[in-house]
Amino acid sequence: MSEFYHAHRVVEDLCCGRMACMRICPTQAIRVRSGKAVFSEELCVDCGECLSVCPSGAMEALTDPVAELADFKYKVIVPAPVLYSQFDPSIHPYIIHQAFKEVGFDQVTDVSTSSAALAHVLKEYIQTYSGRLPLISSFCPSIVRLIQVKYPDLVELVVPLEVPREVTAREIKKTIPQQLGLREEDVGVFYVATCPAKIVSIKQPAEKVRSWFDGVLSVKDVYSILLPHVIALKEKFDEEMVPDEYVFNSGWAATGSITRAAGTDNWLTVTGIDHAKKILDDIENSRLRNVEFVEIAAHMEGCIGGPFNVENPYVARANMIKQSQRYETPIEVDAEDVARKLKDGYYMTESPVLPRATTYFDTDLATSIKRMKECERVYKKLRKIDCGVCGAPTCMAFAEDLVRGDAEFTDCIFLGKKEEDKQ
Amino acid sequence: MKIKQIKETLGATVLEGPDNLEIEVSQVYASDLMSDVLAFGKPHSILFTGLATRQAIISAHMAEFKAVVLVRGKIPNDNSVKMARDTDLILMSTDLDMFDACVRADSIQKGKALSSESVSEKAFPEELLLAQELVIEGDDFASAGMVSTGIKSTLKKIGLDNVLIRRIAISTYEAEMNVVMHADKGKVFLTVTPTYVKVVIADQGKGIPDVESAMVEGFSTATEEMRAMGFGAGMGLPNINRNADEFEIQSEVGVGTTLNMKFLI
Numbered sequence: 087m088s089e090f091y092h093a094h095r096v097v098e099d100l101c102c103g104r105m106a107c108m109r110i111c112p113t114q115a116i117r118v119r120s121g122k123a124v125f126s127e128e129l130c131v132d133c134g135e136c137l138s139v140c141p142s143g144a145m146e147a148l149t150d151p152v153a154e155l156a157d158f159k160y161k162v163i164v165p166a167p168v169l170y171s172q173f174d175p176s177i178h179p180y181i182i183h184q185a186f187k188e189v190g191f192d193q194v195t196d197v198s199t200s201s202a203a204l205a206h207v208l209k210e211y212i213q214t215y216s217g218r219l220p221l222i223s224s225f226c227p228s229i230v231r232l233i234q235v236k237y238p239d240l241v242e243l244v245v246p247l248e249v250p251r252e253v254t255a256r257e258i259k260k261t262i263p264q265q266l267g268l269r270e271e272d273v274g275v276f277y278v279a280t281c282p283a284k285i286v287s288i289k290q291p292a293e294k295v296r297s298w299f300d301g302v303l304s305v306k307d308v309y310s311i312l313l314p315h316v317i318a319l320k321e322k323f324d325e326e327m328v329p330d331e332y333v334f335n336s337g338w339a340a341t342g343s344i345t346r347a348a349g350t351d352n353w354l355t356v357t358g359i360d361h362a363k364k365i366l367d368d369i370e371n372s373r374l375r376n377v378e379f380v381e382i383a384a385h386m387e388g389c390i391g392g393p394f395n396v397e398n399p400y401v402a403r404a405n406m407i408k409q410s411q412r413y414e415t416p417i418e419v420d421a422e423d424v425a426r427k428l429k430d431g432y433y434m435t436e437s438p439v440l441p442r443a444t445t446y447f448d449t450d451l452a453t454s455i456k457r458m459k460e461c462e463r464v465y466k467k468l469r470k471i472d473c474g475v476c477g478a479p480t481c482m483a484f485a486e487d488l489v490r491g492d493a494e495f496t497d498c499i500f501l502g503k504k505e506e507d508k509q
Numbered sequence: 510m511k512i513k514q515i516k517e518t519l520g521a522t523v524l525e526g527p528d529n530l531e532i533e534v535s536q537v538y539a540s541d542l543m544s545d546v547l548a549f550g551k552p553h554s555i556l557f558t559g560l561a562t563r564q565a566i567i568s569a570h571m572a573e574f575k576a577v578v579l580v581r582g583k584i585p586n587d588n589s590v591k592m593a594r595d596t597d598l599i600l601m602s603t604d605l606d607m608f609d610a611c612v613r614a615d616s617i618q619k620g621k622a623l624s625s626e627s628v629s630e631k632a633f634p635e636e637l638l639l640a641q642e643l644v645i646e647g648d649d650f651a652s653a654g655m656v657s658t659g660i661k662s663t664l665k666k667i668g669l670d671n672v673l674i675r676r677i678a679i680s681t682y683e684a685e686m687n688v689v690m691h692a693d694k695g696k697v698f699l700t701v702t703p704t705y706v707k708v709v710i711a712d713q714g715k716g717i718p719d720v721e722s723a724m725v726e727g728f729s730t731a732t733e734e735m736r737a738m739g740f741g742a743g744m745g746l747p748n749i750n751r752n753a754d755e756f757e758i759q760s761e762v763g764v765g766t767t768l769n770m771k772f773l774i
Contacts, residue, residue, distance in 0.1 A: 460547040
């Protein structure tokens with residue numbers, strides 16, 4: 087494994103260099119070299135925009151093969167709450183649990199119990215916090231990466247709390263083997279992810295050595311496996327069949343639910359990576375005053391806009407609202423238990439989020455400045471139309487590639503052409 | 510010196526260029542390393558190089574040179590000659606090697622007194638790595654903060670420590686806001702050396718009558734309108750004082766204010 091793990095790759099045979107990914111990449115991590123897309127492992131923040139946008143389907147998500155599940159004696163699936171919104175609201179969430187059991191899982195556990203506990207913890211954390219503001223939610227792994235790569239100065243603002251999925255997985259790993267008399271390695275815990283960043287956060291977490299999950303599947307993969315079972319189960323379903331102990335709660339699936347949990351009046355909720363960058367710029371330049379907490383999600387409308395989902399995000403959002411109205415039960419939190427665990431550091435991340443140092447030009451100050459001057463000089467001579475034919479997303483990115491030695495002057499189709507040729 | 514003089518002294522052949530070589534060049538820059546040409550070459554220079562490729566021609570064009578002399582009798586291919594034509598560069602070739610070509614060019618230079626321009630170049634301390642001058646428009650609240658944002662991104666690019674950048678950015682932003690609020694126009698001078706970053710912000714504003722009071726937290730002469738926008742809480746100057754390693758303020762009523770901030774690397 088290289089220094090930075092990523093959950094997608096370019097399928098060279100399919101890629102025909104159409105540059106859609108290069109243009110959309112929020113960190114300018116992608117270049118087209120010799121007609122094929124390549125991405126910088128250092129700069130990629132796993133948002134998955136390139137997967138959604140590729141017209142050739144050449145960006146492939148690297149999820150775990152379903153066959154690997156067989157290696158475990160007892161299999162637990164932890165679906166992202168958004169999974170339920172991929173189905174019509176007439177389908178009771180309990181049916182989806184049953185469908186999981188039919189396809190071979192021994193247990194289905196939702197993350198909503200953990201998110202209810204974490205809501206308490208977050209509120210408590212913000213009330214007692216007295217450092218630099220605003221605090222930034224740690225929920226979206228892609229945003230955490232974006233901060234590490236592009237806004238290293240802001241890492242200290244990321245709330246050092248675990249996310250519901252990890253708390254859930256740990257709870258399972260700590261209790262189930264004992265209850266069933268199995269060894270810890272016999273119990274496999276799997277997550278159903280809405281985006282590549284969630285996979286990466288499990289394979290190579292930003293704030294700890296390893297995740298509590300054993301593997302990750304995508305919503306897309308799971309949906310196609312579940313669908314025939316869901317349809318069949320719905321035929322013979324009756325509300326009476328739902329056991330009393332079954333509780334449905336959409337948890338933090340909807341954008342703004344973390345903000346509500348934070349319990350402060352001075353909040354912001356931001357979705358979409360371009361909007362996220364604007365807000366992070368403002369925070370970095372101290373322009374966002376009087377805000378205490380910011381919930382930021384990389385995809386429009388939050389996880390519901392994740393690239394692994396099958397349903398249109400707006401349809402899914404409507405589904406989720408209807409499901410909440412029809413099936414949701416509030417989750418009772420054992421406040422004493424939560425307070426005790428919080429004191430023991432149970433909800434805190436193992437280690438702080440650290441900047442992911444990317445050297446822009448060089449480690450040496452004098453060389454760096456020299457390269458920057460070179461870069462400005464080259465840029466002045468370029469057409470600044472960001473045509474992309476050289477393989478870089480903007481003329482500025484091309485100038486930077488040139489001085490780093492990653493591109494040639496001759497890659498630019500305009501360089502050396504006289505001004506009159508412009509028309 | 511004139512290109513004609515150089516051509517005659519070096520016994521060079523003109524491969525591409527006008528008949529009339531009465532064109533003035535400011536200095537000779539001799540190098541085979543094109544990144545050095547881009548970084549250190551001054552506009553209107555003449556390049557001496559052994560690199561007879563298209564790369565050399567484009568680099569000279571980028572660096573706004575007037576001419577290129579290929580040493581050791583190198584002859585470029587047609588492509589390079591065409592590139593010189595397209596970019597209005599004079600292209601010559603001499604049989605002399607690099608050292609001899611430089612020595613001969615130096616003799617032309619010695620023949621005349623140093624021009625005022627080259628004297629001022631020498632006056633800069635050698636260690637000055639970066640010098641930028643930027644303008645702040647007073648009363649322009651819509652684009653307020655652009656200058657400090659620009660400085661921040663420059664410092665990020667050259668790879669300074671994050672905490673240091675933050676201190677510089679906060680101080681510059683506060684000073685910039687002061688200019689926007691209280692002056693018509695201001696200038697920012699950013700200089701970087703291997704040991705420090707210096708930011709000087711000078712405005713032509715109404716000046717501060719009592720600098721000592723202005724340094725006290727909470728002291729403010731901002732209008733209600735400015736306060737409504739979240740500025741003018743009287744934290745600006747104290748904030749700069751806290752963040753800069755050295756801070757000097759000079760102000761004269763009716764003339765303007767100059768802030769001098771130094772940050773050690």
